[in-house]
Amino acid sequence: MVMMMIGCLCIHGFTGSPDEVAPLAEYLQKRTDWVIKTPILPGHGKRLQLKGITYDQWFQAxxxxxxxxxxxxxxxxxxxxxxxxxxxxxxxxxYK
Known part of the structure; x- marks a missing residue:
């Protein structure tokens, strides 16, 4: 199987959500055929729940x-x- 697709991972900032990177993700989706992912890091999103969350969890996610x-x-x-x-x-x- 030959993979020819391009992917793009857009990661939001501290206390943020995918809304931060949504304008870029939407721009790329409209102009490319790339696979775009905008995950929510642990403890983030519309309602912050950072207590007990470590930076390792963000990196792993x-x-x-x-x-x-x-x-x-x-x-x-x-x-x-x-x-x-x-x-x-x-x-x-x-991963370089």
């Missing part, structure tokens, strides 16, 4: 999303806003 994209896409871009940018750089370095 983002990494799972990246791995899922890598299973179906030949190329995957990782983009992050604020803290999501830190996670994106970590993942890019780990």
């Amino acid at each position: 983002a990494e799972r999303e990246l791995q899922a994209l890598m299973e179906i896409c030949e190329t995957v871009y990782v983009i992050g806003f604020s803290m999501g940018g830190v996670i994106a750089v970590y993942l890019a370095e780990k």
